[in-house]
Amino acid sequence: MSCRFTEKISSLIDGELSPVEAREVEGHLLGCAQCAEARADFLSLRSQIISFEATQPGAVENRALAKILSKGERKKAQEKFAFGWRWNLGAGALALASLAIIFLMIALNPSPKEPEQVAVNNVVAPTPSPSPTVEPSKSETPPQQPVAPKRRPAPVREPKPGEQFAVVPETVRPADAQTMTALHFEKAETLLRAFRNVRLDEPGAADEVSYERKRAKQMIYQNMILRREADAAGDVQIASLLESLEPILLDIANLPDQPDDDSVRVIRERVERKNIVALLQVNSTALARALD
Amino acid sequence: MASEDYEFTMLFQDFYPSLCRFLECLLGGRAPLAQDLAQESFLQLHRTAWGTLPPGEARFWLYRVARNMAINEFRKSSTRYRLFDRVVEAMRPVARNPEQEYETRERKELVLEMLQTLPEDQRAALLLREQEQLSYREIGQVLNISESKVKVDIFRARAALRERWSKRVKIAGASVS
Numbered sequence: 001m002s003c004r005f006t007e008k009i010s011s012l013i014d015g016e017l018s019p020v021e022a023r024e025v026e027g028h029l030l031g032c033a034q035c036a037e038a039r040a041d042f043l044s045l046r047s048q049i050i051s052f053e054a055t056q057p058g059a060v061e062n063r064a065l066a067k068i069l070s071k072g073e074r075k076k077a078q079e080k081f082a083f084g085w086r087w088n089l090g091a092g093a094l095a096l097a098s099l100a101i102i103f104l105m106i107a108l109n110p111s112p113k114e115p116e117q118v119a120v121n122n123v124v125a126p127t128p129s130p131s132p133t134v135e136p137s138k139s140e141t142p143p144q145q146p147v148a149p150k151r152r153p154a155p156v157r158e159p160k161p162g163e164q165f166a167v168v169p170e171t172v173r174p175a176d177a178q179t180m181t182a183l184h185f186e187k188a189e190t191l192l193r194a195f196r197n198v199r200l201d202e203p204g205a206a207d208e209v210s211y212e213r214k215r216a217k218q219m220i221y222q223n224m225i226l227r228r229e230a231d232a233a234g235d236v237q238i239a240s241l242l243e244s245l246e247p248i249l250l251d252i253a254n255l256p257d258q259p260d261d262d263s264v265r266v267i268r269e270r271v272e273r274k275n276i277v278a279l280l281q282v283n284s285t286a287l288a289r290a291l292d
Numbered sequence: 293m294a295s296e297d298y299e300f301t302m303l304f305q306d307f308y309p310s311l312c313r314f315l316e317c318l319l320g321g322r323a324p325l326a327q328d329l330a331q332e333s334f335l336q337l338h339r340t341a342w343g344t345l346p347p348g349e350a351r352f353w354l355y356r357v358a359r360n361m362a363i364n365e366f367r368k369s370s371t372r373y374r375l376f377d378r379v380v381e382a383m384r385p386v387a388r389n390p391e392q393e394y395e396t397r398e399r400k401e402l403v404l405e406m407l408q409t410l411p412e413d414q415r416a417a418l419l420l421r422e423q424e425q426l427s428y429r430e431i432g433q434v435l436n437i438s439e440s441k442v443k444v445d446i447f448r449a450r451a452a453l454r455e456r457w458s459k460r461v462k463i464a465g466a467s468v469s
Contacts, residue, residue, distance in 0.1 A: 006451075007447050010443075010446060010447040010450055010451075011443060011447075014421060014427075014428070014446070016427070016428050016443065038454070041454045041457070041458075042450050042454065045450060045453050045454065045457070046422050048399075048402075048403055049317075049403060049407075049418070049419070049422040049423060050422055050423060051399075052313070052317060052400060052403050052404075052423070053396055053400060054309070054312060054313035054316050054317075054323070054326075055312075055316060055323035055326075055327075057308060057309055057312045057327050057330070058327065060331055061327075061328075061331070062328075062331040062332065062335060064335055065331050065334055065335045065338070068297060068300060068301075068335075068338055069300075069301050069304060071297040071301075072297040072298045072299075072300055072301025072302070072304075073301060075295065075297055075298040075301075196427060197427050197428075197429075199429075272425075275425075277425055278425060
């Protein structure tokens with residue numbers, strides 16, 4: 001461990017280097033096998049420590065503490081009850097008002113039944129309509145364009161010759177997609193760690209944010225592609241992690257040139273709440289191991 | 293008062309498991325003692341500092357106090373606790389899948405064993421970094437040391453663990469061949 005950069009590798013994986021230093025160390029890593037090995041070892045140690053399964057804590061035995069906590073629990077239950085009661089009252093009033101309005105409308109303006117039914121049918125059908133050749137339109141109204149579902153199923157490609165006989169389970173993802181995902185997770189982890197450590201009250205903070213913003217912009221497209229691939233391969237865990245990562249990358253990419261404390265804090269809190277850094281770390285290591 | 297208790301309960305639910313884990317690793321796997329100290333730390337927080345700390349500070353306060361309590365435990369003669377821990381371990385229910393349980397326990401013991409070889413300050417800094425995801429600045433706040441010392445401690449801890457790990461692998465390789 002004689003390379004002068006080895007100490008910086010430790011700070012790099014913690015996202016504690018400035019953008020300039022981080023770029024310098026990342027560049028050095030490309031040419032120094034010793035440092036690359038140190039980095040891999042440090043990350044492996046990290047995953048060992050993160051995956052430590054602590055003993056499940058039992059019930060609180062400290063009586064004084066248990067008493068305080070039970071008061072808090074009672075308050076929580078009361079609030080829940082009060083909220084439910086208020087909500088029920090509100091919902092009841094709303095339902096009554098809606099009934100009265102419907103009754104009035106029917107009484108004042110009776111309309112033929114058929115058009116209403118057509119309208120209802122059109123609204124209810126949420127799935128994309130089948131191709132127009134299947135069933136010629138019987139009704140006179142043109143078919144309404146259905147609302148596109150949020151997540152479209154990935155297109156199914158034609159099997160290559162002989163591929164249909166392969167006994168490969170559908171859920172297995174190609175190794176290159178896994179490699180790309182592992183690298184993507186690693187990059188995202190470094191980005192989020194660095195973003196978390198930016199201090200807006202210090203000089204040069206705006207440069208750091210603009211660097212992270214640029215990196216986030218570069219990663220969004222890749223994130224979308226990998227998410228779709230994971231979806232198509234049925235890898236729910238990876239797909240959902242990529243899905244959680246996407247809005248965070250978007251938020252960082254959309255930050256203004258001089259972001260205020262609040263907008264940065266909101267993103268940081270979201271990252272913390274979702275515990276996304278640890279999840280990225282665990283998954284990138286797991287993918288890398290699977291590829292070894 | 294009631295809303296303060298409610299907020300306190302929320303904080304407890306959020307951080308009690310991770311505080312137990314931190315203490316368990318710090319104390320070399322003594323889970324019952326770790327849970328006692330974690331509960332005592334929360335109680336101290338409620339009695340002395342709750343309501344006076346700035347928002348977001350309670351977590352750091354808890355880790356600081358819990359770690360100080362753990363250091364006091366190191367200084368005390370801990371025979372009683374060791375004996376108690378062994379009894380608790382012996383009384384644990386039998387695992388559903390013994391093979392899996394054995395592997396998990398092996399790995400857990402290995403991590404604990406490696407961590408125990410580190411000086412306490414390096415171990416605490418590394419655990420706060422890796423398990424609790426705190427930044428160097430936040431770790432400095434908890435351990436009451438400068439950021440640069442945090443950086444050095446974490447690097448030294450990693451370097452030492454890496455060296456021990458590779459020695460272990462070499463020994464294992466030699467015994468196999």
